[in-house]
Amino acid sequence: MSVSKVPDVNRQMCPSRLVLEHVTSRWGVLVLAALLERSYRFSELRREVGGVSEKMLAQTLQTLERDGFVHRDAKPVIPPRVDYTLTELGKEAAEQVWGLARWTERRVDAVHAARESYDARKQDQSG
Amino acid sequence: MSVSKVPDVNRQMCPSRLVLEHVTSRWGVLVLAALLERSYRFSELRREVGGVSEKMLAQTLQTLERDGFVHRDAKPVIPPRVDYTLTELGKEAAEQVWGLARWTERRVDAVHAARESYDARKQDQSG
Numbered sequence: 188m189s190v191s192k193v194p195d196v197n198r199q200m201c202p203s204r205l206v207l208e209h210v211t212s213r214w215g216v217l218v219l220a221a222l223l224e225r226s227y228r229f230s231e232l233r234r235e236v237g238g239v240s241e242k243m244l245a246q247t248l249q250t251l252e253r254d255g256f257v258h259r260d261a262k263p264v265i266p267p268r269v270d271y272t273l274t275e276l277g278k279e280a281a282e283q284v285w286g287l288a289r290w291t292e293r294r295v296d297a298v299h300a301a302r303e304s305y306d307a308r309k310q311d312q313s314g
Numbered sequence: 315m316s317v318s319k320v321p322d323v324n325r326q327m328c329p330s331r332l333v334l335e336h337v338t339s340r341w342g343v344l345v346l347a348a349l350l351e352r353s354y355r356f357s358e359l360r361r362e363v364g365g366v367s368e369k370m371l372a373q374t375l376q377t378l379e380r381d382g383f384v385h386r387d388a389k390p391v392i393p394p395r396v397d398y399t400l401t402e403l404g405k406e407a408a409e410q411v412w413g414l415a416r417w418t419e420r421r422v423d424a425v426h427a428a429r430e431s432y433d434a435r436k437q438d439q440s441g
Contacts, residue, residue, distance in 0.1 A: 194419035197344060199365035203422040207415060211338035217324060238326035255428020276424050283417050287410040288334060292321035295330040297403050301382020 209254055210280050214239050214247040219256065219273070220288045223281040226260075226272040256280050336381055337407050341366050341374040346383065346400070347415045350408040353387075353399040383407050 194203040209215055217236045221227065227235065233244050248271060251257040256277030262268040273281055321330040336342055344363045348354065354362065360371050375398060378384040383404030389395040400408055 194422045196415045196419060197348065197362055197364050202426065203419045206422050206425050207343060207418040208340060210414065210418065211340075211343055211411075213335060213338075216334060216338055221324065235324055237324050253429050253432040254425045255432070276421065276428065279417065279421065283410075283414040284338075287337065287414065288323045290406065290410050291334040291337065292323060292330045294403065294406065295321045295333055298333050298381045299329065301403065302380050305380040305382070 206254065209250050210256075210284060212247065212250075214243055215251060216284045216288065218244070218247050218251065219277065219281040220285045222257065222271060222273045223278065223285050226270045228268065228270055232271060251277065333381065336377050337383075337411060339374065339377075341370055342378060343411045343415065345371070345374050345378065346404065346408040347412045349384065349398060349400045350405065350412050353397045355395065355397055359398060378404065 195201050196204045196207050198204070210219065214236065217239070218232065221232060221235050229244070229248075232248075233239060233241065236244065239247075248257060248259070252259050255274055258272045258274050258277075260270045260272060262270070322328050323331045323334050325331070337346065341363065344366070345359065348359060348362050356371070356375075359375075360366060360368065363371065366374075375384055375386070379386050382401055385399045385401050385404075387397045387399060389397070
């Protein structure tokens with residue numbers, strides 16, 4: 188531990204920042220939160236996470252798999268069946284973002300009220 | 315409440331998704347987490363959040379201010395002094411992302427180990 192410093196997401200070159208960016212990526216957040224509820228097949232997950240393209244979902248899952256958050260379970264059946272499940276590390280990450288996603292849903296009305304008030308103030312200043 | 319549905323970040327058109335994207339934006343996460351510790355002046359905050367450009371920090375703060383998370387306090391002094399502080403709503407958001415940032419720092423080594431193992435498996439498969 189003489190070389191490495193304490194991880195600090197505020198340092199530009201700290202590897203923890205890249206992990207944070209994967210976990211908080213546009214689709215990463217939603218995929219992790221969905222998988223916290225249950226495992227999904229690719230096509231099911233694509234339906235669950237509205238608006239994600241096949242390509243972006245594949246990329247997101249691959250990044251999360253490489254980071255050790257998602258386990259890709261290819262069943263040797265015909266037709267092929269692949270299930271995506273959280274690992275223990277992935278569950279920890281998903282619990283963090285799940286809380287954030289639910290908080291956002293609870294507080295969206297307060298954010299809207301703040302935006303209206305901000306826009307009205309700006310209009311007053313320019314008017 | 316007959317028109318609006320329950321907010322659901324998985325629905326593509328749900329406004330809560332945009333709030334989630336602001337809170338989890340590359341710089342939004344780091345700015346919120348920094349402001350949870352104390353209020354900052356612009357230049358101090360730019361030093362604290364490594365790698366952010368002046369333009370991106372200004373944009374991030376403006377988005378967070380409009381969403382009602384950050385209060386911009388312009389003091390009537392010479393030279394001008396502007397402090398950025400979290401609102402109550404911003405504190406709630408920041409507590410969520412603070413937990414996520416600290417979790418990332420704690421678990422970055424596990425993620426690195428997972429990546430090495432993933433890359434070694436892929437190399438075996440292609441070799």
